[in-house]
Amino acid sequence: MKTYLFIAVLSISSMVIKAQTKPGSTQTPTYMMPDGTFISKDKIDSVSKAWNGALTLEYEEKDKAQGVLHLVKLSEAVMKQIADQNAKADSVVKAMVNKPAPDFNLTDIHGKKWSLLELRGKVVVLNFWYTSCPPCLEEMPDLNEITKLYKPDQVVFLALTFNDASKVQTFLKTHEFAYNILPNSKTVDQQYKVSGWPTSLVINKEGIIKFAINISSDIKHDLPAAIDANL
Numbered sequence: 001m002k003t004y005l006f007i008a009v010l011s012i013s014s015m016v017i018k019a020q021t022k023p024g025s026t027q028t029p030t031y032m033m034p035d036g037t038f039i040s041k042d043k044i045d046s047v048s049k050a051w052n053g054a055l056t057l058e059y060e061e062k063d064k065a066q067g068v069l070h071l072v073k074l075s076e077a078v079m080k081q082i083a084d085q086n087a088k089a090d091s092v093v094k095a096m097v098n099k100p101a102p103d104f105n106l107t108d109i110h111g112k113k114w115s116l117l118e119l120r121g122k123v124v125v126l127n128f129w130y131t132s133c134p135p136c137l138e139e140m141p142d143l144n145e146i147t148k149l150y151k152p153d154q155v156v157f158l159a160l161t162f163n164d165a166s167k168v169q170t171f172l173k174t175h176e177f178a179y180n181i182l183p184n185s186k187t188v189d190q191q192y193k194v195s196g197w198p199t200s201l202v203i204n205k206e207g208i209i210k211f212a213i214n215i216s217s218d219i220k221h222d223l224p225a226a227i228d229a230n231l
Contacts, residue, residue, distance in 0.1 A: 030068045031057075039071075047071060054079050057134060086214070089196035093212045101203045102191040106182040109165050109172075114182060116207070119156055123230050124203040125223070127159045127179060128194045131171040135215050136198040142220040144178040146227075155227055160185035204230040 031039050039047070048055045054074040074082070101124075103117045116124065127143060129136035147157050159179035161168060168183050182188075192201070200223060202211035211226035213219075 030066065032068055032070050034071065034073065044071070086196060089194075090214050092193045092195065093199055093201075093214060096193065096201075096209050097212050099209055101201070101207050101209050102188075104185075104188045104191065106160070106185060106188065109168055109181050109183060112180075114158065114180065116203070120207055121205050122153070123155045123205060123227055125155060125157045125179075125227060126192075126199075126201040126203065127157070128161070128185070128189060128192070128199040129159055129197055130161050131163050131167055133197045137175065139198060139216070139219050140175065140177055143223075144176060146220065146223055147178045149224060150227065154231060156180070158182055160188055162186040162189055202226040202230060 031041060031044060033039060033047075044055075051073050054076075056072050056074055057069045058072055101116060103115070105113065105115045107113050143157075157179040159177060159181045161181065161183055162185055163171075163183055165183045168181055172181075192199075196214045199212070199214050200216070200219070201209055202223070204210045210230050211223075213222060216222045
């Protein structure tokens with residue numbers, strides 16, 4: 001069975017999985033064209049341009065261990081459908097700005113319980129993601145660096161995923177994510193009307209959503225700017 005990795009058509013920088021692995025990991029994605037030939041990561045941009053951006057990636061379970069990703073050309077109908085879905089997802093999440101953030105109670109992968117209500121007085125950054133989401137992986141290095149800019153008593157970073165704890169633990173064997181990771185977040189995803197991944201929110205000290213964005217080509221600047229505006 002093939003699994004599509006993208007629910008969105010992205011700029012090529014968001015379509016390629018960065019080598020975001022822990023020291024000692026040797027897994028590097030291999031990219032296969034529809035005719036079965038392999039190309040290097042630096043050739044994907046050329047393919048995307050040749051296909052007018054109608055490119056996505058998918059993988060088969062049998063290829064997962066080897067990190068094989070298949071390049072797939074999307075039809076015009078699928079491109080339009082995706083564009084419409086992206087626009088809807090973006091408008092829905094941005095409509096929550098300046099509204100109270102729904103409270104939630106979740107347990108992180110280390111067993112610590114988190115309540116949004118109990119975090120009042122701190123700026124809270126939420127990131128909605130999942131383990132097989134390439135644009136989520138693409139932004140992780142930048143998100144990790146952003147966490148280093150703030151003290152824990154000022155800003156709390158929470159990563160919510162509908163994946164279960166076991167799947168997240170497996171993911172973390174080969175990837176680093178510096179946020180506090182809260183699995184089994186499906187109900188919270190629905191509360192926040194998340195239908196596109198990744199999605200980042202900034203909640204101010206009074207519990208009001210002040211910033212919301214789906215995929216950002218400049219998250220390393222957009223997110224700190226939103227955090228700083230609410231400190």
